[in-house]
Amino acid sequence: MFKSLMIFSTFIIFIISGFISADGAALNPNSPGSANLIFIHHSTGENWLSDSNGGLGIALRDNNYFVSDTNYGWGPDSIGDNTDIGYWWNWFRGTSSSTYMSALYNESGQYASYSRLSSRPAGENEIIMFKSCFPNSAFQGSATDTVPAIGSNPLAGQDSSSAYHTIANAKGIYMDILEYFRTKQDKLFIVITAPPLSDNTWANNARAFNQWLVNEWLKDYSYKNVAVFDFYNVLTTNGGNADTNDLNQSSGNHHRWSGSAIEHITSGDDDNDPNILEYPSSDDHPSVAGNLKATAEFLPLLNIYYNCWKGTGGCSNDGTANLIQPDLKINGSDGPITLKTSDMMSVNLSLDAKNSSGQNADWWLAAETPFGWHYYKYPDDTWNYVANLDNLLTSYQTGLFDLSPFQLVNTSGLSEGKYTIYFGIDTNMNGLLDFDQLYYDSIVLNIIP
Numbered sequence: 001m002f003k004s005l006m007i008f009s010t011f012i013i014f015i016i017s018g019f020i021s022a023d024g025a026a027l028n029p030n031s032p033g034s035a036n037l038i039f040i041h042h043s044t045g046e047n048w049l050s051d052s053n054g055g056l057g058i059a060l061r062d063n064n065y066f067v068s069d070t071n072y073g074w075g076p077d078s079i080g081d082n083t084d085i086g087y088w089w090n091w092f093r094g095t096s097s098s099t100y101m102s103a104l105y106n107e108s109g110q111y112a113s114y115s116r117l118s119s120r121p122a123g124e125n126e127i128i129m130f131k132s133c134f135p136n137s138a139f140q141g142s143a144t145d146t147v148p149a150i151g152s153n154p155l156a157g158q159d160s161s162s163a164y165h166t167i168a169n170a171k172g173i174y175m176d177i178l179e180y181f182r183t184k185q186d187k188l189f190i191v192i193t194a195p196p197l198s199d200n201t202w203a204n205n206a207r208a209f210n211q212w213l214v215n216e217w218l219k220d221y222s223y224k225n226v227a228v229f230d231f232y233n234v235l236t237t238n239g240g241n242a243d244t245n246d247l248n249q250s251s252g253n254h255h256r257w258s259g260s261a262i263e264h265i266t267s268g269d270d271d272n273d274p275n276i277l278e279y280p281s282s283d284d285h286p287s288v289a290g291n292l293k294a295t296a297e298f299l300p301l302l303n304i305y306y307n308c309w310k311g312t313g314g315c316s317n318d319g320t321a322n323l324i325q326p327d328l329k330i331n332g333s334d335g336p337i338t339l340k341t342s343d344m345m346s347v348n349l350s351l352d353a354k355n356s357s358g359q360n361a362d363w364w365l366a367a368e369t370p371f372g373w374h375y376y377k378y379p380d381d382t383w384n385y386v387a388n389l390d391n392l393l394t395s396y397q398t399g400l401f402d403l404s405p406f407q408l409v410n411t412s413g414l415s416e417g418k419y420t421i422y423f424g425i426d427t428n429m430n431g432l433l434d435f436d437q438l439y440y441d442s443i444v445l446n447i448i449p
Contacts, residue, residue: 028313029257029300031063036120037127038107039069040091042083044133044195044285046071049114054291057114059299065127066120071111075103080111085136085170085194086158089150092180094157104128105187127306131192131231132160134277134284138197139205141166143212144332150176167209174217181226188225188309190302193232196277197284203275206232207266208333214255214264224315227305229298230255230264235290237269238278245279245293257300262316266336267420267444274336274444336444339414345445346410356400360429363396370417394431419445 037060039045048054049069060067074080076099082090091100105124110116138160145168148154153176155162155169174191181189193210197203210232218226237252239245246252252268279290286294307313330337331346339345365376366389374383378396386392426434 026314027257027262027304027316028307029303030307030313031299031303032065032306032310032312034064034066034117034121035127035306036108036123036125037065037067037129038104038125039067040080040083040104040128040130041069041112042071042133045069045131045192046112047285048291048294049112051113051115053288054286054295056291056295056298057116059295061116063299063303064117065302066117067114068107068109068125069111070104070107074107074111076100082159083130083132084158084160084165085132085173086155086160086162086165088130088132088177089153089156089173091130092177093150097180126186127188127190129190129192132194134195134197135160136165136194137206137232138199138202139165139167139170139209140202141168141205142332143167143205143208143329147172147175167205167212170209171212171217174213178217178221178226182221182223185223185225188227188306190305191226191228193228193230195235195284195286196232196275198277198280200273200276203273204333204337207275207336211266211333224309227301227308227316229301231294231298233264233266234294234297235277235279235286236275238289242279242281242287243289245289247293247296254297255301256297257304262301262304269336269444270418272338272418272446272448274338274446330445336446338446338448340448341414341416342412344410344412345414346407356427357402358399359427360397360399361425361427362394362429362431362433363398364392364422364424364426364433365395366392366422368420368422370415370419392433397429397431400425414445414447416447416449419447421445 039049041049049057049067051058057067070080072078072081077096079087079091079096079100091097107125108120140163145166147168150156150172153169153172154164155166155173158164181187191213193213194206196206210230214228214230214233217228233253233255237246239247239249239252251270252265253274254263254265254268256263277284277286277290279287279293281287304313304316308315331339331344363378367374367376367383373386373389373392375386375392376383376395377393384393428434
């Protein structure tokens, strides 16, 4: 079994760590002096905003954001009724987009109940938050399907019950609306991922899509006016039950500011169903505990995104087009992924070293397995047990290089259990783990009978 794990995890590759700013400026989690923000949402967003539920309205107020919102019945053509992913094309790219956007930028009213600042700063809404509801997490299709050109994307203008609500079509919608965002550098657009479902039918697809949205969507976008908060991921682990959250815990899944870095942790689930809602209420509207966790993790990130955009702080994705760009897929998915012991597992990877080609680096590869922690040593081709991570040794030391996409492994037969594999590189080749120069990723593989 462990030989199979070795073959698999030797080739795990990392994605850019989210906390390194290309210009070296520190990320700034402090609130702005004042800013006008509008939130496009439905009932899940209404609960999140509510003083008696998620408290997002109060938190935004206390961080000097004047908040307005849209809901059912809002706007020209009642466009506020339509917040599914396919409808974002209507909002931002359709024939009536300019009418909708003019109304949105100038809206100052409340369509839900929440506390907000008593006076509105002058000017239009400059921050546009938008979120689809939980039915949008039922993505059909496969993560490996080809993304269609927008002119032939059948999801444009469709709701989430459509047979066209697939991963590939949803990617196409988001790729196309970037064309609008790049023309509006005076606005900051914040995408809030749709919350998860309790039903696991399409759960792996939902995880794959949101991993793409956080890690891939903006990779080649050279501007600072678009950011993503992974509301979905935050709601996939709790503190023991739906009414207890895991806020501030080292375990669990998070999208948060740690005090020194942005952490997007997707490997923290402790069960074999890591991609479903763990804060259900009477239905799939997240519970109060889940919404409170999301509020606390979101506000520092919003401040960082705002300060990046305004030039008063560093940027988590500023200039990433010129940085190291690795990619890994397991059965076409960015993970986490659940497979049976008999399932075939295909591993494909690539690495674009960009301007770092040839730079010496420490390479780190470690795995938390059902059999304890191990690190891989090359060229010995061995896995070595360590009692704790303080004893971790570098796996290899060499220069970075480009690696074209290719299939590494196509196998089956791993033993049951949860495998969390970490691969990272720090660009100070000294045999020590230098976190301020570390690029890393982790991936979870659950093997079930």
